[in-house]
Amino acid sequence: MSEYLVNLKINNIPVSVKEGTTILDAAKKLNFNVPTLCNHPDLSVAGNCRVCVVEVKGARLLAASCATPVSEGMEVLTNSEKVRTARKHVIELLLSEHNADCTKCFKNGHCELQDLASEYRIGDHVFIDLVKAKDKIADISSPSISKDDSKCIRCQRCVRTCDELQSVSALAVVKKGDHQKISTFMNKPLHEVVCTNCGQCINRCPTGALTERTYIEEVWKAINDPLKHVVVQTAPAVRIGLGEDLGYDPGERVTGKMVAALKHIGFDSVLDTDFTADLTIMEEGTELLTRLKKALVDGEKVALPMMTSCSPGWIKFQEHMFPDLLDNLSTCKSPQQMFGALAKTYYAKKKGIDPKNMVSVSIMPCTAKKFECGRPEMRDSGYQDVDYVLTTRELAMMVKQAGINFMKLEDEHYDSIMGNSTGAAVIFGATGGVMEAALRTAYEIVTGREVPFTNLNIMPLRGFEGVKEAKVMIKDVKPEWSFLEGAELSVAIAHGLHNANTLMKAVREGKANYHFIEVMGCPGGCLGGGGQPIPTSPEIRSKRAEAIYGEDEGLPLRKSHENPEVIQIYKDFLGEPLGHKSHDLLHTHYKPRIRY
C-alpha cells in the first residue's frame, strides 16, 4: 500500500487515509461503525453480503464499504435513508431464508446475524419465509463439526478459510440462484471428505451454520454419575483463551480460576495436558536424536526432516495430501492422547481407580481432537483413551451453566500426579512453541548447557510469520553425543495448513533440508485453534501469544526434562523415553487417505 494520502469526507467529517484503504476502514478511523458479515480480518475481501453498503455522493450505486477503496474527494454517508433502507432489506432478506430458531441454536447470544437483527429491531419479517425443510437437517456425520445449511447466510467465510488459510478446500460454493449453497465434494457428508476437522471455518462462521459437535451433556452426565471417576485435562492454550468467553479481554491468563472452576463443576481429578506436553518433548526429542544418530552414524535410511505430530488437524491433512511423507511424522501421539493412555493406566493404578469406571475428558482449543479421540488407534489403555473432548468455548458454557461467577474465583492448583508442568509445555500453545521447548531440552541433553538464548527465550522461533526457519550450532557436546559435534541443526516451523502445504511441497521436492519441522494446523498455533473463543483476528491472536509467553516466564520450571512428575513417571512406570512401555502407550502410526 502506498503512503499517498487520500482526502475524503465521511458523514461530512473530513478524514485522510492511505491510498488503498477501504471505505469501511476509513469509517472505523472516525469511529463510525458500519455493519459487516462477509468481511473478516483474516480473509480476502468478498463483498457478497452487501450489509456494509454506504452511499457515495454522486454515484448511482451504493458501495460495499468493505470492498471499495477510498478516492480523492469522495463524500460518503454511512447512515443515510437510502443506506438504512438497503441495509434493512439485506438483513430482512437474510432472515427470510434463515431458520431463525435462536433459542435452540448453539450460537444464541454469539451470533453476528442475531446481533444485527436485534440492532435493527427486525421483528416480524415482511418477506416470505423461504427456509427449505430439507436444509433443516444438519450434517452431523463428523465427530468434530456440525454443518446446518438452514443457518447459512452464504457469506463464504468458511470457503475462504478452508481455501486461503488451510489449503484444504473441503468446502465450496455449488449451484446457482436459489439453489446456491456451501457444499462438499459431491455433496458428501463432512466426515467422508478431505476436511481435517480443524474448525477454522467454525471460528469464522458468523452464524450457527458451522459449530462444533458438542458433548457437554454427556460430560455432565458422567460428572453426575457417582460411579464414575471423571478426569479432566486442559490443553496449554485453553488457559489463555477461556477468559475471552467469560468477560475478560483477549490476552488474560486465567489458569488458576479455570482450575477452580473445573473443581466446582465437579471433575474428580483436574489435571494438565501440559504434563504430557513435557512428556512429548522427552519422547519426541529422543526420537529426533535417535533418527539423527541413525542417519549420521549408522548410515541408515531414516525419514528426515522429522515432523511434529501434536496437531490432529495437521495429521489428517498430511494423511490426505502428503501420504508419501507419513514416515516423516514423529510417531508420538499428541499430548491429549498420551494423557488419555496414561490416565487409564498409570494414573488409575496409582490412584486405585478401576479404569472401567474412569471417564476421561479433555478441554481443548481444538475441534480436530474430537475426531482424534475416536481414532481406532487411540485405545491403547484397553479402553477409549479419551472419552470426550470439549472446546474452550464449551467449557465456558459449562462454567456459565454451573452458575459460577468466574471472575470472582480464587485461584486453585492442579491435582497431582499428572498436573505439574513447565513453561516449555505452556508454549506448546503458540506456533514455534514445541520447537522452542524441544530445543531447550535437546540442546541441554546433548551439550549439558542451556540453549544460548537470553532467558531461554528463543526469539527466532516466535511470531506469526507463515514459515519460520532457524539454525542452531551444536558445539562442545557431551561424549555420548560426539556424532553431533559441530553439526548445525536446521529447523522450520509452519502454522496454518496453507503454510504447512507450502513447506511440505518444498520437502517433497527435496528443497527443504531441515532436520526437524514443527507444524500446527491452525493459524497462530493452538492459541488460534478451532475451539477457541470467537471472534478471532491477528490482533487477538497476538494478545494470546503474549499471554502464553508471559505464563512461561512466570513459571519456576521452564524446561520439560526438569518436570518432577515427568522424571517420576519414567522412574515408576515408563522406564525410559522410547522404551517398551512408551512404545505401547505413547506412540502411534498413520494411514494414507484419499484427497477429496
Next chain:
Amino acid sequence: MENKILKKVDYIFQESSINEIIDVVSKTLTKSPDDIILDIIDSGLKGRGGAGFPTGLKWKFTKNEDNPVKYVICNADEGEPGTFKDREILDTVAIKVLGGMTICGYSIGAKEGYIYLRGEYNFLLPKLNKIVDDFNKQLKSKGIDFNIFLKSGSGAYICGEESALFESMEGKRGEPRNKPPYPAVSGYNSKPTVINNVETLVYVTMICKMGVERFKELGTKDSRGSKVFSVSGDTPTPGIYELELGMPLADFIEDFGDGDTKAVQVGGASGHCVPRKHLKETIIGFEGIPTGGSMMIFNSTRSMYNVLHDYLEFFNEESCGQCTPCRVGCQQLLKGIESVKKGDRKPQYLDELKKLANTMKVAAKCGLGQSVANPFNSIVDNFREEIIY
C-alpha cells in the same frame, strides 16, 4: 432531440473476405495506437453488449495502464433471453470480429485475444477454429504480433458479465468480482483487459474500413451509428435486423408489430417493458432506452403476469447466488407476485416488492441483480391489474 425514422442498414452482415479484412487491419495499423483510439472515441461508438460504455474510452484507459501483458476479450456469451445476434455474426462474418480484436490489441498493447463463446454455441467451434487459424497465420505472415484463441463458456448467463467471465476463463466459479478494479486495470488473469461485445468489435472494423465520418452519419449525438436487433415475440417478421439508432419505438412497432402490440420488452429479461401508450415518446438509443438488441413484442393475448413470472424464474435460476440482494431478492420477487396473484398477500405488497427491487438496483453486486428492477418495476407499474387479478 433529433428525430430519426426507422432505417435499415447493412454494415454488419456485409460480406468480407479474409484478405479484405487483413487489408483493413494492415492499413489501420499504419496509424499510431493513439490515433486509432482517437478515431474510435470520435466515432462515438458505444458498447453493444448492453451497458453502452464508450468503446474508445475503454481502450484508452486500458492503453494507459503500464503493463507488459494485456488482453483483448470478445464477449460472445450471449445469454440474454431474446438475443441471438452474436451467434448470427459469428456464423456469417466472424472475420470482422477478428479484425476488430486485432485493431484493439494493437491500440492497447495486447498480444493475445480470446473469444469467450457461449457453451450452447459450441456447434460453431469447428468453423470458427478454422477461421481463427487462418487469420492468425495471416497476421503472422504480415508480421503482426497478435494471436487469437477460442474459449468455450460454461453455459451460465452470469458468465457474460465481464468479471464473472474472467473468473470462468481462469477456471474458477463464474462469480462477478467487486468493482473497482475495472477490467481496464485488472481483468483476465488480473491484467489490464479490454472486453467488448461481438458486435462492438465488428463496428470497430467497419469504422476503420469506411471511415469515422460515414459511421457518424447514422444515429444521434448520444447514439452514433446503427445496431443489430433481435426481433422476437408477436411479430410476423422475427429475425435479425440492423437498424439506425435513435428511432422512436412507435416506428419500430409500425414495421415489426402484428397490429395488436400491447407492449415491447426492450433489452431482454433485464431490460424495460414499454407499454403501447409510451411507444411514441420512447427512443431506442442510449438517450432513451438502451438495449443489447433484444426486442420482444407482446400482443394483447399475452398475460404480462406470465411474462414477468418467466423473467423472474429466469433470474432465480441464473443469479450466481453470491450476493444477498440478488439471491434472496429474486426469490422474494417471484414468490411475492405469486402470493399476490393467489390472494395470500394484499395488492399493496407489490409496493413493498418495488422497494425491494429498488434496493436490488443499488445494492446488488453486479449488473444482473441491479437490473431486475427494470422489468419488475416497468411491468408492475404498467400492468398492475394483470399482476393482481
